Amino acid sequence: MPELPEVEVVRAGLAPAVTGATVAGVEVVDARALKRHVPLAGDDGLGGHGVSLTAEAGVPRIADFERRLTGALLGAPARRGKFLWIPLSPDEALLAHLGMSGQMLLRSHDAADDRHMRVRLWIEHPDHGELRLDFADQRLFGSLALDGLVPTADGFAAGRGTDLAVLPGQAAHIARDPLDPAFDDAGFIAGLRRRGVAVKSAILDQTLISGVGNIYADEALWRARLHPEAKANAVSARKAAELLTHLREVFAKALAEGGTSFDAQYVNTNGQAGYFAHSLNAYGRGGAPCPRCGTAIRRIPFAGRSSHFCPRCQRRR
DNA sequence: CATATTTCCTGCCTGC
């Protein structure tokens, strides 16, 4: 459920508290929250290289994560699409993906445990004192990892919150998001129109455009009056440009309202919900009248989830 | 190569 606006709310909330802070302690409560963490190959005592990675069974994933993170100095949090990272050094970062229910919560040392708390960092900030940064995740689709930083393909700054042209290796294949000043509009339009899949599938593909999930895909398609199952390669260049504009507008509006919260799963770093759910026109509104024409919004199965659209405003061609 | 399907996971909600 966290898509670009929700992850950006989290990034902005973390920035003042973590930038310049030191990690005083790390506690991994549930190793499943480290799904993406690849432990460094241990010192084999033979003076080995130390750069090779392994995910072989037997490597103490939790211990590796805790050991490498403890004592680290945290840089400014950065984001591309739904991927969030906090640099630890010029070549390493703490990478976070919230999945559907991940939360990054800033708490005082003596605050009660949040439900589904999986990983805890005790941090010390020179100006703000001691805090806990708790990663909570009900459905465990999210994860934390330590990952190497690699150069961006285009040489521009990697994403929101950073001026550096490096990003975690695990996020290197992700396209820029539409709020990124270095986003390639023409490349997106051409790429979209080259695909034989449904237009909704295309905008959910994070290698074409990042940050879009089911909610904002439905909202942008509603705004652009495009049927979710229309073939991407049948969308005109003009319409594709319009769709991009609508994605930017809906992201900006949702961001201004603190993101979309349907249940207790999406919250900011203080555990508070956003307000954009009240502004949705299509998503989650099956059977309700289209705000534009009054026709009942239709809900249809789509790739194991649902699409919501107006059958009158959004024709298949 | 491009596209489609499966997998991971918990908790809420519905229907019997």
Place this chain on the structure above:
DNA sequence: TGCAGGCAGGAAATAT
């Protein structure tokens, strides 16, 4: 009241 089943969803892995 209990319990099975459906649903929610991002992205990597696997299959076609």
